[in-house]
Amino acid sequence: xxxAQQHVLASAIVLALIVVFGIHVFLFPMYTSSPASRHTxxxxxxxxxxxxxxxxxxxxxxxRNPCPKYGIVTAVQGGRLxxxxxxxxxxxxxxxxxxxxxFMPRCILKTLEEHFENLSIPPLSYIGRCTLDVGQVVxxxxxWNSTEQNIIIPRHAAYWSLxxxxxxxxxxEFTFKPSLxxxxxxxxxxxxxxxxxxxxxxxSVHVRRTDYVDYLWQKLxxxxxxxxxxxxxxxxxxxxxxxxxxxxxxxxxxxCKHNLRSKRHKMxxxxxxDGRGPGKDLAVxxxxxxxxxxxxxxxxxxxxxxxxxxxxxxxxxxxSTLIAEVLPKWxxxx
Numbered sequence: 001x002x003x004a005q006q007h008v009l010a011s012a013i014v015l016a017l018i019v020v021f022g023i024h025v026f027l028f029p030m031y032t033s034s035p036a037s038r039h040t041x042x043x044x045x046x047x048x049x050x051x052x053x054x055x056x057x058x059x060x061x062x063x064r065n066p067c068p069k070y071g072i073v074t075a076v077q078g079g080r081l082x083x084x085x086x087x088x089x090x091x092x093x094x095x096x097x098x099x100x101x102x103f104m105p106r107c108i109l110k111t112l113e114e115h116f117e118n119l120s121i122p123p124l125s126y127i128g129r130c131t132l133d134v135g136q137v138v139x140x141x142x143x144w145n146s147t148e149q150n151i152i153i154p155r156h157a158a159y160w161s162l163x164x165x166x167x168x169x170x171x172x173e174f175t176f177k178p179s180l181x182x183x184x185x186x187x188x189x190x191x192x193x194x195x196x197x198x199x200x201x202x203x204s205v206h207v208r209r210t211d212y213v214d215y216l217w218q219k220l221x222x223x224x225x226x227x228x229x230x231x232x233x234x235x236x237x238x239x240x241x242x243x244x245x246x247x248x249x250x251x252x253x254x255x256c257k258h259n260l261r262s263k264r265h266k267m268x269x270x271x272x273x274d275g276r277g278p279g280k281d282l283a284v285x286x287x288x289x290x291x292x293x294x295x296x297x298x299x300x301x302x303x304x305x306x307x308x309x310x311x312x313x314x315x316x317x318x319x320s321t322l323i324a325e326v327l328p329k330w331x332x333x334x
Contacts, residue, residue: 038133038134038135039131039132039133039134040131040132040134041128041129041130041131041132042124042127042128042129042130042131042132043056043124043125043128043129045124045132045134046105046106046124046125046128049074049075049076049077049105049107049124049152050077050105050106050107050108051077051078051107052107054105054106054107057106057125057128065122065126065127067127067129067130067131068100068101068127068130070099070100070101070147070148071100071101071136071146071147071148071149071150071151072100072101072102072103072127072132072150072151073091073094073095073098073100073101073102073103073150073151073153074091074102074103074104074105074124074150074151074152074153075087075088075090075091075104075105075108075152075153075154075155075157076105076152076153076154076155077105077107077108077155078154078155078156078157079155079156079297080278080298081111081115081278081279081282081298082278082296082297082298082299082300082301083155083156083158083297084108084111084112085112085174085297085298085301086157086158086159086160086163086297086301087108087153087155087156087157087158088104088108088112088119088121089158089159089163089170089173089174089301090153090157090158090159090162090163091104091121091153092120092121092163092170092173093159093162093163093165093166093170094141094151094153094159094162095121096166097141097162098141098144098147098151099147100147100150100151102121103121103122103123103124103126103127104121104122104123104124105123105124106123106124106125109121109123114279115176115177115180115279115282115283116174116175116176116177117175117176117177117178118175119173119174120173132150133148133150136148136149136150137149137150137151137152138150138151138152139151139152139153139154140153140154141159141162158297158319160300160319160322160323161322161326164323164326164327167304167307170304171304171305171307174305176279176282176283176286180279180280180283181283181287183280183283184280184283184284184286184287185287187247187270187284188202188247188284188287188288191245191247191268191270192245194268195245195266195268197243197245197266198243199243200243200244200245201237201241201242201243201244201245201289201290202245202247202287202288202289202290203234203237203241203244203245203246203247203288203289203290203291203292204246204247204248204249204284204285204288204290204291204292204302204303204306205230205233205234205246205247205248205249205256205260205267205292206249206250206281206285206291206292206293206294206296206298206299206302206303207230207248207249207250207251207252207255207256207260207294208250208251208293208294208295208296208298208299209224209250209251209252209255210251210252210275212224212251212295212296216295216315220315220318222315222318224294225294225295225313227259227260229294229313229333229334230260230292230294231260231262231265232333233292233311233333234246234262234265234292236311236333237290237292237309237311238264238265241289241290244265244266245266245267245268246265246266246267246268246292247268247270247284247285247288248260248267248268248269248270248271249270249271249281249284249285250271250275251271251274251275251278252274252275253269253271253272253273253275254273256269256271257269270284278298281302282298282301282302282305285299285302285303285305285306286302286305286306287306288306288308289306289308290306290308290309290310291303291306291308291309291310291311292310292311293310293311293312293313293320294312294313295312295313295315295318295320295321296320299320300312300319300320300323303330308329309329309330309331310324310327310329310330310331311330311331311332311333312324312330312331312332312333313332313333313334314332314333314334
């Protein structure tokens with residue numbers, strides 16, 4: 001090789017080394033470095049999870065939890081009492097499955113603590129001084145793949161398949177306040193006296209109306225359950241058990257009084273007008289022996305708490321129907 005060729009080769013090698021060095025120093029980090037973390041204070045982030053404005057709260061030192069070492073599980077507030085019960089239960093079950101620490105927005109806890117005592121999940125305000133990396137947030141267990149990630153469960157979520165794994169523990173988690181339990185027992189005792197029945201079989205009937213009628217059509221193209229469904233479900237229980245009395249609850253009890261009149265069934269309509277007192281009704285549902293529901297988070301959870309036989313209206317692929325396909329004492333009826 002001539003001297004000139006050697007010089008050209010050496011120059012090419014030097015140029016190649018400069019190019020490689022430049023790629024590693026200047027270009028390669030553009031593709032390999034992680035994006036800057038976007039941290040926000042949890043006390044501020046909690047407000048984004050709630051529909052109502054939260055008041056600032058001063059957490060006593062003895063209540064302050066240490067900042068989580070790994071990710072947390074929490075939820076976005078959505079819907080009424082039934083929805084928020086399932087949102088809480090979904091956080092509870094997801095935390096148990098993943099080992100992440102569960103915390104609830106105060107807006108959800110405020111709703112639930114009006115009806116239940118000794119709920120185990122603490123409020124987010126306990127770690128309000130800590131920060132959350134919003135770049136490490138996923139919204140489902142299926143997307144979660146790292147203990148560094150936080151799971152923020154969406155509003156209206158009902159992770160029923162996960163919750164059903166620990167049904168007995170879920171029932172213990174949702175313990176009604178003594179005043180609600182006492183009221184529910186009084187309601188059933190009064191019904192028994194009205195019909196002069198000793199040790200009757202109580203079957204609750206929950207009828208979901210109001211805004212759900214439009215929701216069923218808009219989202220599922222399904223009409224509400226016909227009146228014949230409720231009577232067919234009642235006939236099922238009358239044919240199977242003795243001294244059956246039906247405890248009817250609804251967010252539109254006037255509709256029930258007008259449409260569910262029957263001489264062959266003993267019925268008591270216990271809900272307040274315009275759907276007031278949902279906690280009282282849910283406590284009544286929970287201590288009945290068996291349940292008739294149509295659809296919705298509220299009636300489904302009432303039946304779960306009752307733990308008896310449940311008849312559910314057939315809405316294909318809807319979550320209450322899917323639950324009935326899993327639980328042995330639930331049956332689907334059209």
